[in-house]
Amino acid sequence: MxxxxxxxxxxxxxxxxxMCPRNLIEADEQGLPYLKDPDECNECENCAWVCPDFAIDIPEKEEV
Ligand code: SF4
Ligand code: SF4
Structure with missing residues (x-):
């Protein structure tokens, strides 16, 4: 993921x-965002940067 x-x-x-340039994030029935198509995400980090609560992590990037 x-x-x-x-x-x-x-x-x-x-x-x-x-803010996702690829429109890959949607809200579930609880209103929580989720990534609907992980294969299309290029890890641009836009979503992580704009989140005011630091709730989005990009783990694969951190390992580099
Ligand atoms: S990292 Fe970029 S492409 Fe992936 S979900 Fe976030 S904003 Fe969209
Ligand atoms: S708090 Fe962060 S992860 Fe949650 S909806 Fe807002 S921007 Fe998205």
Whole structure:
């Protein structure tokens, strides 16, 4: 999974949905964002940068 969303930190503001240039993030029935198509994510980090609560992590990038 290219991005990991910490549901305990997420306040469901949904800014990340607006800011993904590939429109890959959607909200589930609880209003929590999730990555709908992981294969299409290029780990651009936009969603992680715009999240006001630091709820989005990009683990594969951190290992580099
Ligand atoms: S920007 Fe952050 S806090 Fe807002 S919905 Fe997305 S993950 Fe949650
Ligand atoms: S890392 Fe970039 S492409 Fe992947 S979900 Fe976040 S904003 Fe979209």
């Amino acid at each position: 290219p991005i990991v969303i910490n549901e305990h930190w997420c306040k469901k503001c949904l800014i990340c949905i607006e």
